[in-house]
Amino acid sequence: MKRNFHFHWIIVTVLLLKSVTIFAQTQDPVQFTITMANPANHTFHVVMDCKVGAHETSRLKMPAWSPGYYQIMDFESFVSNFQVTDQAGTKLFFDKKGKNEWHVEKAKATSLHVEYDVLTMREFVGTSFLDEEHGYIIPAGLCMYLENEIKRPAEITIKPFDKWKDVATGLDLIPGKDFTYSAPDFDILYDSPILIGNLEELPAFEVKGIPHRFIGYKMGDFDKVKFMQDIKKMVEAASAIIGDMPYKHYTFLAIGPGGGGIEHLNSTAVSFDGKLLNDPGKRLRILSFLTHEYFHHYNVKRIRPVELGPFNYDKGSKTNMLWVSEGLTVYYEYPVLNRAGLMTQTQVLDAYKALILALETQPGRLYQSLAQASAETWSEGPSGRVSDEFNKTISYYIKGPIVGLMLDLKIRHETNNKKSLDDVMRTLYQDFYQKQNRGFTETEFRKVCEKVAGASLDEIFHYVYTTKELDYVKYFNYAGLNIDVTPKQLPGAYLGIKAKFQNDSLKVSSVDWDSPAWKAGVRRGNVIVEVDDKPATEASIAYIFEDKKAGEKMTLNLIKNDTKIAYPIVLGTKSERSFAITPVPNPDKLQTAILKDWLK
Template sequence: MHLKRTAILCLLFLVKKNFVLAQEMTYTVSPVLSDTSYFHVELTCKGFSADSLQFSMPEWTPGYYQLMYYASSVCNIRATDAKGNTLSWKKADKNSWWIYNKSADIFHLQYDVLSTKSFVASNYLEADKGYISPAGMFMHLKAHIEQPVTLVVKPINGWNVATGLKQLPDQQYTYIASDFDVLYDSPILMGKLETFPSFDVQGKPHYFIAYRPREFDRAAFMKDLQKIVSTAADIIGDIPYDNYTFLGIGPGMGGIEHLNSTTVSFTGSNLNNREGKIGIYNFLAHEYFHHYNVKRIRPIELGPFDYDHGSKTRLLWVSEGFTVYYEYIILRRAGLTTPDDVLKELQDNIRSYESKPGRLIQSLADASYNTWSDGPFGAGDSSISYYEKGPVLGALLDLKIRHETRNKHSLDDVMRALYREYYQDKKRGFTEAEFRSVAERVAGVSLAECFDYANTVKMPDYKKYFGYAGLDIAVKDGSFAITRRKSMNALQQSILRDWLR
């Protein structure tokens, strides 16, 4: 009886101890319009009882492989305990701060983030719009990146809020993230926004919420976007999220992919002409397909992330380059473009790549690894862009697989295998060797020449690879023209038909 009572008391002590030590982090963020606009951030921490705690602001955001130096926009830091007493703090290094909390179980941290650059990887605030790139807004506690987070957004009156974050039921503008990786991967758009008609694909709702879109046919646009999403999902055969949100931030630069959302510069101004429409649809297909290819089908270096220094990989030619290739393929299979449109896009990629002196100096793999210094589009005459050569290599690899398997398999099978084996089963990214192994297993032959095109400056044999689909390629005055041969064998006809179906 005595032993039983002791055991119960021990259990109660452990329960009480765990309850007391339960760790919580709740952020509240508010836009403040002034001569220099900023967001005010308040953080309440519970259960982190230590003499000192180190908080860090990431130096970059996944999806944009450049250092952003977000900490330079942080100012007016103030820390207090639960009673309002001031706690001391000091700068630890360029992007982190020590907070001395004297073992207080509850304390508050406040700071402001200057938000003046309109860009998908930056924080921005103006009279009727606010945009938050979370990696540049919310500090994380060192060694606690896995900590669940609650976020409360307090928009200006008359504004609404859009994000891929999960909202708490019956609590307006209150969201939760299972960890900081999810928080940093969930941008927030607020302001006077318009929500387009939603659609479902495989039972999952998809939304498009935009800031000041121009005049165009919303219903027709969303019908086409549904085709894009459905076609992309059919390639992989699975939709891994509960819902998806396109965030159109208005005029600006670029787009960035996320697990269940994407931020895109969007006004809809070119949707009323065919060329402009194809450009916008390519852009949206690209960012959407990224939720597979890079967020889930990813090089092993891209997770867990090194938020302080960046995560370098030699495989952005797969993550970015192949995604460019698939934007062409998705639009074609969705019935939104023609086979000639796809060939023209590839011609343009070849011309752009082959016109750069850097093609004789830098390999695709090196361009991927050096993007942190060279930028994604190269720097001067000594580098290249994986956005230009990458999609071409994707096409060549696709045609090679189709040829070697007599059109029974394609690059789609490689992407599906990577998704299944590494994302779903192993729950991690793949190495360079593993990517090549999967590709060669699907092809049933060595793909050494294709991988030489990625890892060296060897010129691709365009004529041979496009010939697998009964195509010729001619060079004249710096232009590359891909044309159909007058005579094709049965395999070539089959490959061309299925490749550009």
């Protein structure tokens, strides 16, 4: 039996009501038909039918990116076999302009019939994909739009491969039409991924009468009832922060094993392998991941920087505030799960400790601010320039939640535990999304934070816009917690190299920045042939030599450009900070109250 997994968008939110403009109501929808006759070729065939006005040239454009994944994806590069005819079937001349535009000379045509193929070779949550077992559609990567007509309504018909019976999407099903869905505009169309195949649905649940569903491909073997019970607890805890559920239903689309997730207004698409849930540690990571994607329907889809909508589908939408949209969402993963009874206080503190260790062991924190990392993600990637030998960048996914933690504890301290970051998020949601239907500026965000705190937050925002070192001790102390930031010297002599044998060669896999090996000029990828004139082994270039002392000398013979070169190195010492978080011995009344309200 054919099944439509669909979710009604009608009257979902004030945002959607306002997006159905008079223009959209009076314009005929652009109609798409997506077929996949031979999935083994990884190619979707797209048919686009639309009425056009009296202008002589129609400009068709393919988005260069899809909101939620802040990278230029060059979707147009996968388009082939483009052709266009008028209402009589007469071929029309077109010219490819720039990277993502097709200019159609339409003469007296009143409608366009466009056909093209889209090759999908990368199995990733941010790209469309098709193989013999399933299909996944990112509409921004398949559906073109008419220039200046983003607010025009659209209809999309999916014709699954004949061995498949299911389609899952957040779009509204048109009654009486199999697998045909409507979108009030292209922003909504592009915000609605589509999963196709022989899919499985887990036991649904309701929160405040609103259905929540989990539908996916190749989900694996696990306790599905227990898993959905945990997801329900998470949704209840997350939605309680804002106090409003701005959708009529919500779905998790599990697109198969892999990595990554992208949030949407009433759904999220996530890579998912259910068998990992049988391992307690991996289960907690999966629940954190799903919490992150779910909380995004508030923070970024509705609580958003002003730059993130309306979108620039050609160049991307650059903002200094992804540390808010992404970083604060990471921050909330752990308190949400804690409030849901799915994560202990110790586990939450361990998660924050891991983030601090990740930040403090990277030199990028000394060179790039949070605001810069947010703005430059389009060129550097969400984790910074990780391939650089000396990485002068940071990830807003790491420093963002740490600053979010400090902001939360600062507000609690300044208000005698009467207010928190929750109040900031609710205020942003109510004042900008609900009342004004827009995003907030950087200045407005800071004003809301300081109004809630009733105090200046200069230091917090210095942490955002500068590379000022973070005062962990001060902020954790607000919650009656100590954090060990004292450097401790490790025994033995420090070299700072890790190496592995590859094809009978001992290659350097990493070199600590500013280590003795780094200072001597050793770099990742170098081949080590000898250590002190003896054949090199992994043991002979230990990261730390327990039997040597700082100040001792050694020589590494490396091969560079087919030449053996000697690198004399003076061994040093290695110091580390544990950042262990423990309760203070005698917390005062305010510290006790903050910790109790912050983490259960």
